[in-house]
Amino acid sequence: MNGKTDRNPAAAVGVDESAGFVGIAWRRLRRDRYAMTGLYLIVALFVVAYLAPVLANSRPIAMRFEDRLYFPAVAELFPFKYVLRYPELRTLDFAEIRGDESISQLRAPVPYSPYESSLDEKLAPPSRSHWMGTDTLGRDVCSRVIHGAAIPLKVGLVAVAIALAIGLTLGSLAGYYGGVTDILISRLIEVVMCFPVLFLVLAVIAFLPPSIFNVMVVIGITRWTGIARYTRAEFIRIKNEDFAHAARALGASDRKIIFRHILPNSLAPVLVSAMFGVAGAILVEAALSFLGLGVQPPTPSWGGILSDAREFLDVAWWLALFPGLGIFITVTAYNVLGEGLRDASDPHHALPESR
């Protein structure tokens, strides 16, 4: 018997445990067709971003070379690349053997690397060999779009994690302690909200060396106000509930009341606003990369390709269409999921439909 069952009185007397808040919310979410589509899309995007080296690569997935079997693209999947670097293949030009029938090889679905440029194929429209066309340097756009998927996903998660850390801390302090603490923090929230998002982000980012890390941090430290406000409101509501009073009467410390009793009960609306936060952070990152202040070339990024597109509007529609679609799909998926989570976690929302 482990310690956990001991602490649960329902389990101790053999009563079936109810599904609990998370279980109910999850069951409701699973019935929401839109939200589940959003969730699947996000999962799919993460898979694509992770599998990018296998999906789009000039190196074959598998090949037979001098009677040995190699997996050059698969080797790139692992962060500890040096293990499988295949020193004997170093002299091989993978772009050259792309169409070579004499070498038996399994090509990646998109057989181009994101950095591989071919100067006699500049700005080629979408065709059977280049599904999304090529850019100004003759690089395959499809490959760049696939390899660019990782950055927005990373930015979304890290930026929102930072925003959550700041927002949860300040929001719970303000909501729990009230008084002067609340006044000071509420003023701070109000002040930060007065700055239009891009104004604040641009003002900070412009003075830092452009890097994706800086973008994540700046988005995180400028976009926590929504989370803080929700947390504060939830804390004010919950700290006056009976169970919080009971915990205090039993002599629980502030820390225990905050972390064990109030915080878990206030997470639902915070999570919803965090989902919308991810969508917002992805949009800001794309905008920054578009303005040339985010991801730096030649690293592939959706905003970066769009900024190339701006120079060639009259000739290359494919440069604008595909990366934009990527941004749009990612942002929509997070928004739809956030919306579904809100409906699933908010019992009030269920009412109008059951009438």
Place this chain on the structure above:
Amino acid sequence: MLIYTLRRLAYLVPTLLGITIVTFVIISLAPGNPADVVRGTATVSPEVYDEMLRLYGLDKPVLVRYGIWLQRLVTFDFGSSFVDHRPVLAKVGERLPATLILNGASLFLTLLFAIPFGLYSAVRQHSKFDKIGGTVLYMLYSLPEFWVALLLIMLFGVKLDLLPFIGIESLNAGELGFWARLWDRLLHMVLPTVCLTYGALAFLSRFVRGSTLEVIHQDYIRTARAKGLDDSRVVYKHIFKNTLIPVVTLLGILLPTLISGSIILEYIFSWPGIGQLFFNSVMSRDYPTVMGLSFITSLLVLLSTLVADLLYTWVDPRVSYERKN
């Protein structure tokens, strides 16, 4: 009401002070100082460099610099730009109308379309119009405006050659007569306005729909229907007016969103507004202009929140403007 207004105004002071501190901290933390920027790559003797530092007041401690800056701020003296040495206020002043026209048009169109749209889809909830409209609006909300701008420029500006997409008027605008010039400006406004509007439109429509649905389920609506009022009267006299109340509070949120959007759109469309000025100033590390602009925009946002709050208490008698305790 007067006392409430005065109290609200008094609340502005600490927030304003906070805004000045945030602005000042950002600029102070920035690496590389203006003297470096002005100096550029040219080699300057240490004496001249010190002289420059003194000229910009950079030789003094941070708190003193903040004090000096604040003192001048009260009189709206933001100093002069590092780029062309003109007063910041004058630079902002000549850029402001272009942005205000764009944002004003966008706000007007948003309200014009979003309210009836949201109202209608709520009244006809679950209808085809509601479902399709809702989905379309949802997608609009997630579309990045700079992407839409690029696509629209490609389609209407380049391919069909219907609409201009660079600047606020044509190069030969000076030679045009009054009406022709007005028409020229209107044409230049079409694409930026559309791009700035659709997101806010989607947001507001969904909001109006939600708040209308809430109103529809109220008892007084049932009463109104029960006493035999026809549909249009119920919708107009009872639902519509109550729906407007929460919309008022949203105006305070919409403005910063619009201003934020205008940075990137003004960049794409070369629109000579404060968004473009801000972007250029940030790129050239023009501290006084960045500081002045941040302060002025956040002041605008603060004032619009104030107006929204005051309107709220004015349109909704249920909201008490007396202190509760």
